Amino acid sequence: MNPYASRIRKIRASHGYSQEYMALKLGMTLSSYSKLERGLVELSVSRLVQISVVLEFDLSQFFQVEPTDSVSDQSQVGYGFVTRAEFLQHLDKMHLLERQLSDILSKLP
DSSP: OOOOHHHHHHHHHHHTTOHHHHHHHHHHOOOHHHHTTTOOOOOOOOHHHHHHHHHHHOOHHHHHOOOOOOOOSGGGGGOOSSOOOHHHHHHHHHHHHHHHHHHHHOOOO
């Protein structure tokens, strides 16, 4: 599998979209989309632009080999196609939700 096809597959999966959904949004058959993700067909620039719109990713980041921000804590490496700042924002929100859930659970009989 070529690296770009692999990235498209990972981004699609991170959005929770099926190949069927992507094929429908792109106006192509499921078979054709599946071949695209497996790297069996050449990916045109226009098709890549369409995919980036559906999956909401920045093409300039798509072609980077690695994220531009380094992460010092190795347990947080591999956070995908978000910036480190976005990742940390999501982590803060998750901690807030955990605290809120803990408060709610403590009030239950």
